[in-house]
Amino acid sequence: MIKTDVIIIGGGATGCGIARDLALRGIPHCLIEKGDFAAGATGACHGLLHSGGRYAVSDPVAAKECFDENMILRRIGEKCVERTGGLFVRLPGDSKLFRERFLRSCDDIGIPTDILSSTKALELVPSLNPDIEEAIRVPDCSIDPFRLCLLNMKTSQMKGGLSFIRHRVTEIVQSHGRCIGVKATDAATGEVKEIHGNILVNASGAWADLVARLAGCEVPLTLSKGSLVITNHRLTDMVINRLRPSSDGDIIVPNEAVCLAGTTSLAVDDPDALSTQSAEVDTIIGEAGRMIPHFNQARIIRAFSGVRPLLKSQKLDSREISRGFQIIDHQNGLYSIVGGKLTTFRLMAEKMVDAIMNAFNLKRDCETADQPLDGQEELSGYPLSKRLADMKNILCECELVSRGSVEKIIQETGTRHVGDISHRTRLGMGPCQGGFCTFRALGVMHDMEILTARQSVQSLREFLQRRFRGIRYALWGDQLREEQLVEYIYLGILAMEKTRERH
Ligand SMILES: Cc1cc2nc3c(=O)[nH]c(=O)nc-3n(C[C@H](O)[C@H](O)[C@H](O)COP(=O)(O)OP(=O)(O)OC[C@H]3O[C@@H](n4cnc5c(N)ncnc54)[C@H](O)[C@@H]3O)c2cc1C
Structure with missing residues (x-):
């Protein structure tokens, strides 16, 4: 049995942020995640480090939190934040009244705005719709959610924090009405680990109710x-x-070499039963095409969905529900932390750890807003040309990932999953969506004796199934042509269908 002080359930931005904060305040902890880090909403989001502009009119408290956190994260997380700036563009027919409310609300909150003529906006972003009436510049940024989680976990690991990925919490252990630990099942081996702690934090996002019900x-x-x-x-x-x-x-x-456009908002009951609807894809492309006309001809390489864990509300349109967050003390050693945004994960973690320090009757101030994220120098960062400089043996041409960097990740993590390599290097995240590099990465794992031939074929098959679920909504034009080529390679040359029979 493993003993620690705090057990964190969930390795999204919120859980990883809590692990970093606990590490910096010297509190032993163990994080348990059923997938890889950022497997939930965190890895399925736009990666917009909000300036707060989006919520300025409807949700000023959340907007102010976003603005303050944006200022902190661009300072402490230089290598996972790209200071792109953002534009709010007004198209013909868009309400002038809303524009006035937007400017006034930003002003009240303290979000700096800059009104640009359409000519000036087109100079900044030549691909914009030339018919725009005007644009308002705000300090939006782009943030890499995978790097963000890994960098937060780096501090935790450096300070002796424990973490188990691909371990699902299946039971909350209780004694005399208090939660004293969890049982977590290793997805690879089926082994059950029992971990005991004084406080349990449920940071499992859209799964928070399911996890809380275990207690x-x-x-x-x-x-x-x-x-x-x-x-x-x-x-x-x-x-x-x-x-x-x-x-x-x-x-x-x-985001790096690609763009993400969205999103939609549809109520769901089950966070594990997600599917992207073709109608959603059509709507997003149509709307994005009104802002950047080339979007209508652009090659869409993938579509995917995530679930926002929003605070319960009677409001029918989930867009009107507050993006604020809440910490629930279940009064039995279990806390749940829900709501919020990727942008506000650090603040959420700070408030959660403040509550934990209170419960332990300990005093140590939060340092996460002042200390730069550890390990940033090891990341490839921007621009792509930086990666090109140390390229010898390239495995992923789209994202310029070398064999050396793949080998390093495998050595460090011992992973058997191509997805884990993607999250740490961007392998397979470019236009071919892993079509040409996945079998190479699996070959490297085989060379390094991490996988047997049989296991790598099995992994390849699982990967292809997952990949197809994402790209089936983008199959037209060049993407369809490339997909056919990839299909010939996998089914024709590599005979993936036949290998199913052999194994
Ligand atoms: C489409 C979309 C776009 C978005 N865009 C943005 C954006 O651009 N900017 C922004 O600021 N916010 C954005 N958001 C919101 C943001 O993604 C979320 O608020 C944030 O990522 C939530 O993080 P989290 O760590 O609380 O939850 P999650 O990231 O969902 O993490 C919860 C984790 O708990 C794990 N887990 C669940 N059950 C168990 C269990 N039993 N055992 C172990 N682990 C378990 C899950 O696997 C998961 O990894 C977006 C959300 C969506 C859906």
Whole structure:
């Protein structure tokens, strides 16, 4: 049995942020995640480090939190934040009244705005719709959610924190009415680990109610599914938002070599039963195309969905539900932390750890807003040309990932999953969506004797199934042509269907 002080359930931005904060305040902890880090909403989001502009009119408290955290994160997380700046563009027909409210609300909150003529906006982003009436510049940024989680976990690991990924918490151990630990099942081996702690933190996002129920508690949530599409090019260097009340398809965010556009908002019951609807993809492309016309011809390489864990509300439109967060003390050693945004994860963690310090009757101030994230120098960072400099043996041409960096991740983590390599290097995240590099990465694992031939074929098959679930909504034009080529390679040359029979 493992003993620690604090057990964190969930390795999204919130859980990883809590682990970092606990580490910096000297509190032993153990984080348990059922997938890889950022496997939930964190890895399925736009990666917009909000300036607060989006919520300025409807949710000023959340907007102010976003603005303050944006200022902190751009300072402490230089290597995972790209200071793109953002534009709110007003198209013909968009309400002038909303524009006035937007400017006034930003002003009240302290979000700096700069009104630009359409000519000036087009100079900044030439791909914009030339018909825009005007644009308002705000300090939006682009943030890499995978790097963000890994960097937070780096501090935890450096200070002796424990973490188990691919371990699902299946039971909360209780004694005399108090939660004293968890049982977590290793997805690879089926082994059950028992971990005991004085305080348990449920940071499991959309799964928070399911986890709380293991201790006989409840977390009232509204689950809101959002979908996103990815283009094979970076169509804009700035974040582009539509200047209107939040609606479908009104944000485009550049991320490294690609762009993410979205999103939608649909109520769901089960965070594990997600599917992207073709209609959502059509809506996003249509709306994004109104801001950047080239979007209509751009090659869409993937579509995917995530679930926002929103605080329970009677409001019918989940867009109107507050993006604020809440800490629930279940009064039995279990706390749940829900709501919020990726942008506000650090603040959420700070408040959660303040509550833990109180419960332990300990005093040590939070340092996460002042200390730069550990380990940033090891990350490739921007721009892509930096990666090109140390390229010898390239495994992933789209994202310039070398064999050396893949070998390093395998050595460090012992992983058997290509997805873990992707999250740490961006392998397979470019236009071919892993079509040409996955079998190479599996070959490296085989060379390094991490996987047997049989296991690598099995992994390849699972990967192809997952990959197809994402790209099936983007199958037209060049993407369809490339997909056919990839299909010939996998089914024709590598005979993947036949290998099913052999193994
Ligand atoms: C489509 C979409 C776009 C978004 N865009 C943005 C954006 O651009 N900017 C922004 O600031 N916010 C954005 N958000 C919101 C943001 O993604 C979330 O608020 C944030 O990521 C939530 O983080 P979390 O750590 O609380 O939850 P999650 O990231 O969902 O993490 C919870 C983790 O708990 C794990 N877990 C669940 N059950 C168990 C168990 N039994 N055992 C072990 N582990 C378990 C899950 O696997 C998961 O990894 C977006 C959300 C969506 C859905």
